[in-house]
Amino acid sequence: MQEGTAIHQREVPPESRIVYRIGINVGDVVVDDGDLLGDGVNIAARLEALAEPGGICIADPVQKQLAGKTDFAFEDTGERPLKNIAQPVRVWRWTREPGLGDTVAPLALPDRPSIAVLPFDNLSGQPEDTYFSDGITEDIVTGLAHFRSLFVIARNSSFAFRGKATSLAEIGQQLGVSYLLEGSVRRAGARVRITAQLIEAATWAHLWAERYDRSLDDIFAVQDEVTTTIVSTLVGRIEDAKLKQSLRKPTVSLAAYDFLLRGIARFRGYSEDDNRQACTFLEKAIANDPNYALAHSYLALARIALHGYGAAPLDIRRASSVMARRGVDLDPQEGGCHRILGQVLLYVRELDVAEHHARRAVELNPNDADGAISMGDLLVTKGHPVEGLAWTEKASASVPLSGLRDFTSTSPS
Structure with a gap:
């Protein structure tokens, strides 16, 4: 299907091409009123998100059933943690051969400073704490999104690059942005360390980087500082009203x-x-x-x-x-x-x-x-x-x- 789609789309303008990701899993499902539920379905959905445009990701049980039955070569990418799946899943990847068709063309850059916030790495040592680093990331996205002078990519797209060995320049091209923010969160007891760095996607140049070692009670102040610095760097000035909106403290607890x-x-x-x-x-x-x-x-x-x-x-x-x-x-x-x-x-x-x-x-x-x-x-x-x-x-x-x-x-x- 992937090869046939690529060949069929050769004559279609790049901006109008259909490019699929495919994820395949074999596992038990629960049938509920005509719908399919359960980890068997959830793993397939996660594999689809891991696949490259035009590519396929399969779970280990699928690879075992395919062994010796197909000429297609799947690359073992190792065990990968998947969202809401208790145990890591061994993932195999197939990528379409070059020449069968191009992937999605780079998006045109907006006419204002554009940025994507990549999911901050969870360095706390506990995989279940990823929700916390993801929450920090999303709060920074929300803070930046208040400013009309910025074009901010939604979390759905920037989070799609989690765990992928994709260069910053390629991420910038696929998302159609000039700047990327990446960082990490380490939570230990009542302390938190957040690192953040602002990068120009095309050149990989670091425009700004900072590390914050604070008590957890200061977490919102850190989010505000990161947001303020980025807006100041990319826009040059901050509208007072919008700044006050983005710097509100959401809770005292x-x-x-x-x-x-x-x-x-x-x-x-x-x-x-x-x-x-x-x-x-x-x-x-x-x-x-x-x-x-x-x-x-x-x-x-x-x-x-x-x-x-x-x-x-x-x-x-x-x-x-x-x-x-x-x-x-x-x-x-x-x-x-x-x-x-x-x-x-x-x-x-x-x-x-x-x-x-x-x-x-x-x-x-x-x-x-x-x-x-x-x-x-x-x-x-x-x-x-x-x-x-x-x-x-x-x-x-x-x-x-x-x-x-x-x-x-x-x-x-």
Whole structure:
């Protein structure tokens, strides 16, 4: 399929070519109302994300069944940790031979400073602490996304390079950005060390680097310093109003912040029990800080997800809308709270109010691809497909590699 697709696409302009990633696994699945669930499916999805454009990644059980039955050569890349999979998986990779067709052409650079934040490495010695380093990374992305003078790639695409031996120049080309931020997080007891370095993708030149050794209570101050420095370096000046928005402290409780990150990580997982565990962590975040706006908002969405989104009972949807409103009331300047309230209000059919909050979300955070796709989804639901498509295209511009498949659809079923 990969070779045939490449040959078929030879005469298609590079910007219009179809390029697939393929992941294959053999394992048990659970059939639930016509859908397939379980680690067998989850591993295949993770393998797809690891594959190069035009390539294939397979799990070890597949390689064992293929041995001696095909001329295709798969390279052993060793055991790889996969998100939400308990044990590492040995991954084999096949890459299309040169000449059969080109991969995706480098994206044109935006007309403003453009940056992608690569997932910070977890150096804590505990693989399960990756949620914490991922949370730090995403908070920096969110802080940068407040500035209209920057073009910020969404986390979905930048996180696709985790664990891949891809040069910085190639990452910059595939994401269509001029600058990359990479770093690491090491948490030990009540201390945290964060390193960050800003790199010009084309030349690999280091524009700025810093190491922060702080107590965990200062974690938000470190995020603010990194964001401020990057904006100052790339833009030259900072708009005071936007700076104040990006430097808000989200909670007074580090425990609440930790539980929020755990809850969001579970909410984005694919395992059968992830939504329930997400609710548990988010409830603990609120117990530690009852005024934590984002925790209220994500719990509202997670509870609807736990009960099947549009299929959730009416009392669950109504209770979730009350909780999501509470999130906005607690922090009316947090774009994520407005975005989630707009999503939740779709399920109780308050479409006009939902649109108000969706538009407020993109005003507060103009680079947020989640906000743009939510806006598009809402407008399509309201019967405005052309305007909705424009917002969807805006979202896809911020997610050049992974597309929109990781975004949660908000339309009621």
